[in-house]
Amino acid sequence: MLAALACFAKTKTPPSDVASMEQKLHHIEVNASAQRPDQTPTVFTEKEVNAYVASDNVKLPVGVQSLKLAGTPGVITGTAQVDFDRVREGVHSSNPLLGIFTGVHEVVVVAHAHGSGRTGYVHVDSVSLDGVEVPHFVLELFVDQFLTPKYPQIGIDSQFALPDRIDTATVGEHQLAVTQK
Template structure:
């Protein structure tokens, strides 16, 4: 399974807290997501991909992540997504000490990024013309919104050395001949061509 596609789609799509699924529902939803990702990958191998949209639902994305089928960055745990038209939200449990891996800063503004916190992210997301665009609108730690300039300091100091393309506003090429991805109410619709 192409983990690039899974991570891209997972980061692009956020699913709602529509209540916990039981184990069999979770497994079935994760398996459904795996089949859809496999279809996207196989469709990309065709000289002329089928342009019929592939729809990924919130329960599928969350179950796929909860089932451990995507390797999350060190320190990031229990990710959940929620989708509304053109808007994605995610909640994760993050151990900032693991992310920083022994790096320290004398900047007191960065001291908030230590220990384990619940992190909520809201972002606008769209994709067209084989490119994806994500614009982070807000980030909160344990319910307290962090100013954008402080987030940028954290990104520059701790994340950009490992993930140079990460930012508050990101543009990236879509893999597997994905031409467009539309975030809708509790779903992501992907079109290849």
């Protein structure tokens, strides 16, 4: 849901943050191929994640720009500029409740997220457009009508397999820690 509702602006970021993120991702890939992976947590800082996302390394969904992520214990907040006309391209609805999802808006998504047993879990708590919270039932309509057809793995409640033998993922204060098993 965050990825589908968020957007990235290509901004200049210190190469060291991107390089640090790339180095940690490489460590995870190499560690995954070990017979007994090192279980020491790999910690990604919020600064590294945002630099990496703003780089050319991540391709965001059409219509999503300027994504910034912030972590507090167990919670991820994503803020982005979303062009809903581009997100909705090719899919139309006559439902007037979905009329708020037109034009360009600042979107803030707050979600509980964690990983355990090699499975990632995300529950979207709230979504706001330009500072106004979207009612849950309207959000469900939007997800069903526009997101699920394009991104079947994304929803208000999402579960997915964690890659590279990642066993746990813990969102902390301005960081994400992952362990491999």
